[in-house]
Amino acid sequence: MEFPNTIGIDFGGTSIKCALTRGPERISEIIRLSTHELDTPEATIAAIVKAIGQLRAESDDTIQAIGLGIPGAVDIEKGVTYNLTNVPGWFGVAAGSLITEQVGLPVTMDNDANCMAYAEWKFGAAKGLRNVLAVTLGTGVGGALILDGKLYRGSQFVAGEIGQMSVDYKGVDGPYGNHGALERYVGHQQIHEIAVRRFRDAGRRPDSSPELESLETLVNAARKGDDIAKQVWKDVALYLGTTLAGVVYLLNPDAIVIGGGVAHAGDVLFDPLKAQMKSTLSTEFWTDLQILPAELGNDAGIIGSSALAADALGE
Secondary structure (H helix, E strand, C coil), X not given: CCCCEEEEEEECCCEEEEEEEECCEECCCCEEEEHHHCCXXXXXXXXXXXXXXXXXXXXXXXXXXXXXXXXXXXXXXXXXXEEECCCCCCCCCCHHHHHHHHHCCCEEEEEHHHHHHHHHHHCCCCCCCCCEEEEEECCCEEEEEEECCEEECCCCCCCCCHHHXXXXXXXXXXXXXXXXXCHHHHCHHHHHHHHHHHHHHCCCCCCCCHHHCCHHHHHHHHHCCCHHHHHXXXXXXXXXXXXXXXXXXXXXXXXXXXXXXXHHHCHHHHXXXXXXXXXXXXXXXXXXXXXXXXXXXXXXXXXXXXXHHHHHHCC
8 A cells, every 4th residue: 555755743742753654654763842942833833844844855755745743622624723732822823824834735733642543543553443542641641532433523623532531520620620630640740649649658758769760660669569559550540440431331432542651551550450441341341342552652643643644635
């Protein structure tokens, strides 16, 4: 199968990654831009345009389109951002058309979780499946849906935000007036804070405990049998599994694909997560449900945004 050459851009809260792709393959080195050093949309777009120019200059092949994954809500018909998570000043920015005006290539914009889901569905862990929930576990919790073989975006193109679903209606305040939002309990920083509190309550010094230097060391502590570390991951699995079970009861998907930095915990997270969901779901919902780690890693956003742009060429 022939794939067009496209540029994928994965716009994150910390960095912006740009690369040339062909189908499921990244075929250039990644150009990385620091999001925090680009303090306005204009400066950011100028830096992205420069990176696109560099990728085009280094390629011997014609580049046909650009995909742009955005960490927030996007009106994909108008090519306008509603807002960007953790990146201020981006409300109502027509990023796609602004880039097109300067580089002369069509730009397809979408939410970054949608890009990850599309990549995993077309080329990764969920390839060949018709109904998929994709979840990204990182600073926050993102979600996206493939339903009946198509990316489902909802009426305002913002469907799939499971990170804002409540696990406790009297819980921690969420960013939109909601209480107990899932991402306030299972985000990277929240897991670290829970662990610190647990170690302190047990009389262990969290400021000097090697188990708390990073989530990786917390994972290793759990694997070595540390009771506090194991319980932290069980609680993360409880919050996450409770939410995912509700989505499964609603949508009855073939699979849940889980990626992002927190998912690197592997079996320390996935084993209690599967146990929690199995105990919560009735047999007909659980028996054939696959809970899968994402396969495309850090390239998923680039590959997914590129794939959306490539498919838009043929529509």
